[in-house]
Amino acid sequence: MVVCLKPINNLSPITRVHAATYQAASGAGAAAMAELEEQIKQVAAGDPVTVEKFQYQLALNLIPHVDVFTENGYTKEEMKMYHESRKIMHTDIEVSSTCVRVPVLRNHSEAIWVETEESLDLQQVRDALENAPGVTLKDDPANQVYPMPLGSASKDDIFVGRLRKDISNPKGITFWCVGDQIKKGAALNAVQIAEYMVEKGLV
Amino acid sequence: MVVCLKPINNLSPITRVHAATYQAASGAGAAAMAELEEQIKQVAAGDPVTVEKFQYQLALNLIPHVDVFTENGYTKEEMKMYHESRKIMHTDIEVSSTCVRVPVLRNHSEAIWVETEESLDLQQVRDALENAPGVTLKDDPANQVYPMPLGSASKDDIFVGRLRKDISNPKGITFWCVGDQIKKGAALNAVQIAEYMVEKGLV
Numbered sequence: 437m438v439v440c441l442k443p444i445n446n447l448s449p450i451t452r453v454h455a456a457t458y459q460a461a462s463g464a465g466a467a468a469m470a471e472l473e474e475q476i477k478q479v480a481a482g483d484p485v486t487v488e489k490f491q492y493q494l495a496l497n498l499i500p501h502v503d504v505f506t507e508n509g510y511t512k513e514e515m516k517m518y519h520e521s522r523k524i525m526h527t528d529i530e531v532s533s534t535c536v537r538v539p540v541l542r543n544h545s546e547a548i549w550v551e552t553e554e555s556l557d558l559q560q561v562r563d564a565l566e567n568a569p570g571v572t573l574k575d576d577p578a579n580q581v582y583p584m585p586l587g588s589a590s591k592d593d594i595f596v597g598r599l600r601k602d603i604s605n606p607k608g609i610t611f612w613c614v615g616d617q618i619k620k621g622a623a624l625n626a627v628q629i630a631e632y633m634v635e636k637g638l639v
Numbered sequence: 640m641v642v643c644l645k646p647i648n649n650l651s652p653i654t655r656v657h658a659a660t661y662q663a664a665s666g667a668g669a670a671a672m673a674e675l676e677e678q679i680k681q682v683a684a685g686d687p688v689t690v691e692k693f694q695y696q697l698a699l700n701l702i703p704h705v706d707v708f709t710e711n712g713y714t715k716e717e718m719k720m721y722h723e724s725r726k727i728m729h730t731d732i733e734v735s736s737t738c739v740r741v742p743v744l745r746n747h748s749e750a751i752w753v754e755t756e757e758s759l760d761l762q763q764v765r766d767a768l769e770n771a772p773g774v775t776l777k778d779d780p781a782n783q784v785y786p787m788p789l790g791s792a793s794k795d796d797i798f799v800g801r802l803r804k805d806i807s808n809p810k811g812i813t814f815w816c817v818g819d820q821i822k823k824g825a826a827l828n829a830v831q832i833a834e835y836m837v838e839k840g841l842v
Contacts, residue, residue, distance in 0.1 A: 452807045452808060454657045454752050454805075454807065454813075456659030456737075456750035458661070458701050458739065458741070476679055476682055476683050476698075476699075477683040479679055479683075480679050480680040480683035480684070481683070491783050492783075492787060492789070493789060495679075496679070496742065496743055496744055497743060497787055497788060497789035498661050498741065498743060498748050498787060498788055498789075499787060500748075500750075500786075500787070500800070500801050500815045501780070501783065501785060505780040505781065508803060508804070508806065509780065509801070509802070509803030509804075510803060510806065518806060530806065530807035530808070531806075531807055532752065532805045532806050532807040532808070532811070534659075534750040534801060534815060536661065536748075536750065536815075538741060538742075539699065539741075539742050539743070540699055540700060540701060540742075541699055545701050545703075545739075547659035547703075547737040547739065547750075549657050549735065577704070577708040577712065580694050580695075580704065582703050582704060583703075584695060584700055584701060584702060584703070585700060585701055586695070586696060586699060586700035586701075597703070598703050598712070598737060599712070600711060600712030600713060601711070601712075602657075602735045603711065603713065603721060603733065603734075603735050604655045604656065604657065604733035604734055604735040605655060605733070605735070608735070610657075610735055610737065612703045612737055
């Protein structure tokens with residue numbers, strides 16, 4: 437998420453973010469992915485469904501529960517989105533999210549609303565995202581072009597689409613993004629940080 | 640969605656809503672549900688997947704495209720949430736939504752953020768929802784109790800859970816809801832309106 441927020445924040449500081457996530461089984465590990473694949477086969481065969489890695493059956497279902505619950509009613513995953521966004525962006529950005537596990541094997545998706553200090557021109561945001569490193573715009577609704585998790589795995593970039601004004605808020609922008617959290621969230625990030633350190637002569 | 644907004648609006652007028660939907664195949668009709676079931680079987684068997692009723696494969700995927708796109712970048716379904724909320728609630732409520740088709744057979748789910756004129760106490764909102772006709776609270780995260788689409792079909796009520804303060808906004812509340820849109824969105828509604836008219840002596 438932060439990869440998409442940074443270029444917008446450079447245009448005008450983001451004060452507030454609302455994010456609904458659609459998180460793939462892969463976020464819970466390889467065994468969890470295998471469980472979803474197994475559940476799909478069991479559902480197809482009309483057999484009883486095995487549930488071990490998730491709280492409930494995930495095939496043909498949605499589970500609004502990723503990681504453990506904390507005292508304020510948010511899960512640890514949701515509070516991580518709050519704290520890590522502030523840490524990475526070095527701002528007082530406020531993030532409220534709802535994290536939901538969905539029956540998808542790979543790639544996390546998110547519906548995001550951002551509020552900025554100044555009202556932004558949509559074309560300006562589009563240009564900023566287009567030129568942002570690590571972001572690929574996939575946004576041509578007339579031709580049914582928007583990011584989807586199926587087929588986006590093992591790509592380095594975060595894909596952004598459905599970019600438009602928040603019609604409920606003159607200072608708001610909303611979009612949909614999809615990214616391979618195994619690469620961008622973990623492995624690829626480590627490689628990119630190492631590359632940056634070498635480039636800057638820090639190691 | 641409006642069923643859950645009304646009791647909150649009675650406590651303090653809602654000015655703004657952000658909603659991310661997780662819409663089941665059933666919203667596109669019986670043939671679309673059959674297509675998802677067929678796709679599950681094809682995926683399980685490793686066969687090529689048939690795509691006719693949706694824009695892309697829905698099994699193991701998410702499609703951020705429900706109904707046709709309009710000029711402002713929102714779909715007709717998303718603009719319907721804007722206009723119908725205002726019409727049903729008789730207020731100037733502003734709604735920005737992103738509607739997403741998910742690989743679920745029945746029941747639409749939504750992650751919702753509302754902003755009210757006054758800051759509300761969470762317990763007050765909980766009580767209002769608990770006493771609201773047509774709403775059932777299913778909100779005990781410590782015991783993994785929250786609404787999910789699987790197993791909620793053919794119920795009359797809208798199920799609400801994950802109720803908490805919007806940590807990005809002192810005047811905000813956020814929750815997750817699940818409802819059988821075939822019943823609440825269409826057939827049941829017609830019956831309830833007819834009952835109301837009989838009760839009030841309007842027919």
